[in-house]
Amino acid sequence: RSSLETEDDFWAALCHFFHVARHQTHRGLAPQDERLFAARQLPALRAASHDLCWLLDRGYAARSALELAGNRYSLTSRQRMAVSRYACSRDDAQRRQQLRVEPAQLRGQELWLDGYNVLTLLESAMAGGIVLPGRDGCCRDIAGIHRRYRKMNETLSALQLVGETAQAWGVSCCRWWLDKPVSNSGRLKTLIIETASAAGWKMEAELTFSPDHVLSHTGQIIATSDGIVLDHCQRWVNLARLIIAERIPQARLLDL
Numbered sequence: 001r002s003s004l005e006t007e008d009d010f011w012a013a014l015c016h017f018f019h020v021a022r023h024q025t026h027r028g029l030a031p032q033d034e035r036l037f038a039a040r041q042l043p044a045l046r047a048a049s050h051d052l053c054w055l056l057d058r059g060y061a062a063r064s065a066l067e068l069a070g071n072r073y074s075l076t077s078r079q080r081m082a083v084s085r086y087a088c089s090r091d092d093a094q095r096r097q098q099l100r101v102e103p104a105q106l107r108g109q110e111l112w113l114d115g116y117n118v119l120t121l122l123e124s125a126m127a128g129g130i131v132l133p134g135r136d137g138c139c140r141d142i143a144g145i146h147r148r149y150r151k152m153n154e155t156l157s158a159l160q161l162v163g164e165t166a167q168a169w170g171v172s173c174c175r176w177w178l179d180k181p182v183s184n185s186g187r188l189k190t191l192i193i194e195t196a197s198a199a200g201w202k203m204e205a206e207l208t209f210s211p212d213h214v215l216s217h218t219g220q221i222i223a224t225s226d227g228i229v230l231d232h233c234q235r236w237v238n239l240a241r242l243i244i245a246e247r248i249p250q251a252r253l254l255d256l
Helices: 003-023 039-057 062-072 077-086 090-099 115-126 155-169 185-199 211-217 239-247
Strands: 110-114 130-133 139-141 173-179 203-208 221-223
Touching (some): 039 077, 062 077, 110 115, 110 211, 115 139, 155 185, 173 211
Parallel strands (some): 110 221
């Protein structure tokens, strides 16, 4: 990549960081996303995704495989993030699908949610951010929360979509698991409980240092798109993708 393009990426990312820290009200597109994920970029992104999956299928380590594919197509760090969140090995994709349950199996059952994973994806989808349908069937975003959660304009609507969907599925209780070290997790916990109480939904929220560990070892059905958790959990439902497909028609899906 040319030094000018690298410098442009650096300053765009730096400006975006300070802008987000002070003014963010949506978890949507970053300023450079219109360029990085424009139609003319898709051939390179899809080729890199294909190559990355090919390498993963043959046992290459994820980090080195991403570096190889990213370097070959001169991808920026944000483009590499998108490609990595799309890709997984064929074996991982098949194993994850074998553990997936249908919504009908949740009637009368608790649903445990990977709180920030589900919520930020729905917020991003509603705000027009990039949403990646992955090789394993999950949707993922490229937003992130960077150790601090900020309530967005879409937060309440996203909580309502989860609550309405869980109620329609006959879920007995939604239990949100939130990362305790993330700033404002306590406030989000209160918001979840208050929103559920006002709507008459059965929801609980728990703070823990490692939601991944909790969700990976529980016998309850979980909702997440985190590949590491999916590789270790017992049962999961594709909650976010189903909500996006049925309730967020404006979602900006990037098919790699």
